Amino acid sequence: MANKVGIASYGMTKFSRDDIKIESILLESTKNAFQNCSNLNQKDVEAVLVSTNNNSKYLSAVLSEISGIKPKISHSVESLCNSGTNAIVSAYSYIASGLADVVLVAGAERYDSPGQVLEWDNSRGEFKHPIFWASIFTKSYKREYNVRDEELALVSIKNHHQSIKNPNALTKKEYTLDEIMNSKKLTDDLKLLDCSRPCTGGASIVLASENTINHLTDSPVWITGIGQKTTSASFTKNITFSAMESSRISANSALKMSKHKADQIDVIELHDAFSVCEPMALESIGVSSKGKGLELVKEMIVTDSPKINPRGGLMGSGHPLGATGIAQTIEITQQLQSKAESRQIDNPKIGLVHNMSAASTSSTVLVLEN
Amino acid sequence: MNVESELEKGNFVVGECLKCKKTVWPPSDYCSLCFGNVSIKDGPFQGKIIEFSKQGNDYFCLVEFNENVKIIGKITGETPQINQNVMVKKCGIQNGNYFFEFISS
Numbered sequence: 342m343a344n345k346v347g348i349a350s351y352g353m354t355k356f357s358r359d360d361i362k363i364e365s366i367l368l369e370s371t372k373n374a375f376q377n378c379s380n381l382n383q384k385d386v387e388a389v390l391v392s393t394n395n396n397s398k399y400l401s402a403v404l405s406e407i408s409g410i411k412p413k414i415s416h417s418v419e420s421l422c423n424s425g426t427n428a429i430v431s432a433y434s435y436i437a438s439g440l441a442d443v444v445l446v447a448g449a450e451r452y453d454s455p456g457q458v459l460e461w462d463n464s465r466g467e468f469k470h471p472i473f474w475a476s477i478f479t480k481s482y483k484r485e486y487n488v489r490d491e492e493l494a495l496v497s498i499k500n501h502h503q504s505i506k507n508p509n510a511l512t513k514k515e516y517t518l519d520e521i522m523n524s525k526k527l528t529d530d531l532k533l534l535d536c537s538r539p540c541t542g543g544a545s546i547v548l549a550s551e552n553t554i555n556h557l558t559d560s561p562v563w564i565t566g567i568g569q570k571t572t573s574a575s576f577t578k579n580i581t582f583s584a585m586e587s588s589r590i591s592a593n594s595a596l597k598m599s600k601h602k603a604d605q606i607d608v609i610e611l612h613d614a615f616s617v618c619e620p621m622a623l624e625s626i627g628v629s630s631k632g633k634g635l636e637l638v639k640e641m642i643v644t645d646s647p648k649i650n651p652r653g654g655l656m657g658s659g660h661p662l663g664a665t666g667i668a669q670t671i672e673i674t675q676q677l678q679s680k681a682e683s684r685q686i687d688n689p690k691i692g693l694v695h696n697m698s699a700a701s702t703s704s705t706v707l708v709l710e711n
Numbered sequence: 712m713n714v715e716s717e718l719e720k721g722n723f724v725v726g727e728c729l730k731c732k733k734t735v736w737p738p739s740d741y742c743s744l745c746f747g748n749v750s751i752k753d754g755p756f757q758g759k760i761i762e763f764s765k766q767g768n769d770y771f772c773l774v775e776f777n778e779n780v781k782i783i784g785k786i787t788g789e790t791p792q793i794n795q796n797v798m799v800k801k802c803g804i805q806n807g808n809y810f811f812e813f814i815s816s
Contacts, residue, residue: 463809464737468771468783476764477773477783484762484793529765575737577773577781582762 343437345551347561348709350378351671356511356542356659358452363395366449367404370543370664374445375408380557381547387441388414392428392448393663394421394456404447414441421456421698422614424448425544425666426705430567432548442550443557448668449543450661457539457662459699464577472536474576474700475615476528481582482617483530486632490530494521495638496616497534497656502642504653506683509668511540511659535616537654542661544668562674566599566708568592576700585618585701588625592695592706596627599691599708603627606708607689608676610669612697613654622695623649626706651676651684666696670707677711714738714751718809723799725780727752734779755798756780757816763791772797774813784811 352373354366375381389412391401401415414435418428425448432444450456458469465473482488497516504510516524516534524534547557554561568591572578580586596603603626611626613619620634629637641649652658652672655665673692675681690711697704715738717724726735730747742749756776763772763786772791775781786797800814 460807462737464782466783467785467805467808467810469808473764473771473783476766476771477762480764481762527766531764577783582773 344439345563346433346436346548347551347554347563348546348674349443349549349554349557349561350374350381350547351674352377352545353509353668353671354543355509356540356661359541361451361541363393363397363400363449363451364403364407366541366543367391367400367447368407370449370545371404371408371445371447374545374547378547378557383409385443386410386412386445388412388432388435388444390415390428390432390444390446391417392424392446392667393417393450394419394424394454395449395451395663396455410445420703421459422612422662423666423696423698423703423705424663426670426694426696426707427569427666429546429548429667429670429707430569430705433564433567436548436550442553444548445545446548446667447543447545448664448666450541450663452539452541454539454662459574462575464575471614472527472531475536475617476530477582478621478700479530479615479617482621485583488635491518491522492635493535493616494518495635495642496613496619497521499638499642500613500650500654500657503647503651503684504657507652507658510653510657511538512657531615537614537656537660540659540661542659542664542668544664544671546667546670560678560711562677563710564707565710566595566601568594568598568706569704570594571703573702574699576702579700579702583621584631585621585625585697585704587701587704588622588695588697588706591704592626595706595708599710601691601708606691606693607648608651608673608686608692609649609695610652610672611650611654611695613650613656614660619654626693626695646686647684648686651681651686666694666705669694669696670709673709677709712751715804717751718802719804721801721803723754723756723802724751726750734777736780758797760791760793760795760797762793772813782811784813786813789815
């Protein structure tokens with residue numbers, strides 16, 4: 342039987358547009374993860390995984406050396422924007438299989454990450470920048486469900502509002518509907534404030550087996566569900582442009598593994614790379630029915646509930662690709678530990694992380710419980 | 712001679728598996744279904760606009776040629792419509808990047 346796997350500690354850096362070496366970002370969040378867990382010693386860590394799209398080489402060995410760890414297993418994980426949760430899944434697998442007992446997963450990215458554009462995807466022609474797939478998704482969603490730009494802007498309003506309470510967020514600035522609607526027009530279907538912003542940032546998490554975790558923390562959070570699905574690498578291979586098929590499949594798998602249903606989830610971090618991604622993800626995960634995702638967003642605003650993207654999502658927090666999935670997982674962990682301070686929702690028991698890459702051609706979903 | 716070299720010359724062609732006849736797109740060395748060798752399948756190919764948007768004065772469209780071939784390209788001189796029939800007017804490879812331009816058909 343597979344070992345149970347929990348989250349023992351975590352550390353973050355502030356998200357910024359600063360010019361910082363990738364190794365320094367990795368080390369800072371790792372240092373914070375150690376300082377957050379007084380019983381954790383470097384010699385406990387048997388595997389070090391680095392999640393990044395940065396071109397620097399051998400980063401897991403470099404991070405191991407500069408943080409005083411001599412792991413049995415060390416390597417990098419790259420999968421564009423869902424590198425972070427994919428690295429967590431790899432760490433989970435090492436522990437569940439018994440190959441390692443304690444694993445450090447460190448994610449980092451710089452503002453100038455090469456992971457922002459998938460050069461290989463020539464079926465996008467000259468329209469390779471993510472704003473083009475986001476425009477196609479947005480137009481398709483608006484057409485399918487008769488949605489107006491003003492309604493999609495609510496996602497940006499909500500998530501920027503929630504980022505005010507996130508001490509590590511990039512912008513920490515609220516925007517009005519007018520400001521969003523009048524922000525720079527990137528295409529007919531996408532404005533600047535409909536987009537998350539690449540940035541510099543790091544996030545580290547320490548996973549441990551059930552046997553060890555009680556020595557490290559008195560409030561472990563367990564990973565009880567995992568779903569991953571890659572449907573393609575090409576954006577144009579998506580079977581629909583108004584829903585996220587890989588997210589639907591991975592959410593189904595994760596919920597099935599955790600033995601929960603979507604309506605039992607108390608708090609969600611989802612991958613709002615662009616405004617339209619939030620309702621599409623809510624519908625694909627099964628939290629909202631088709632075409633109704635924005636109704637839930639409106640309800641969250643009216644009730645001032647931070648249940649969806651409490652740290653401000655990618656739009657409010659910033660999107661350091663390799664760190665994003667780990668930062669999302671840390672937010673849900675803090676929520677389940679009732680350590681989210683002013684962002685805290687009432688007594689959550691079950692949380693979900695949705696992290697995806699390249700126009701939802703690949704998605705990872707985690708279910709966490711305390 | 713392969714699909715990319717034809718695209719480079721401005722000829723819109725796709726790949727076809729010599730073994731199972733599956734269309735191979737984007738260009739690849741082998742068929743993704745049976746790993747068979749790939750030959751060139753010539754056009755002309757008729758496509759339909761399935762989505763579009765606009766940047767500045769330029770429309771960009773997602774066009775479906777068949778279930779395995781969807782590409783994004785420009786359309787100039789007309790306002791695109793969903794389900795509009797189009798063909799590739801121009802294509803090529805510039806600095807490693809493909810480009811496509813469509814025209815009504």
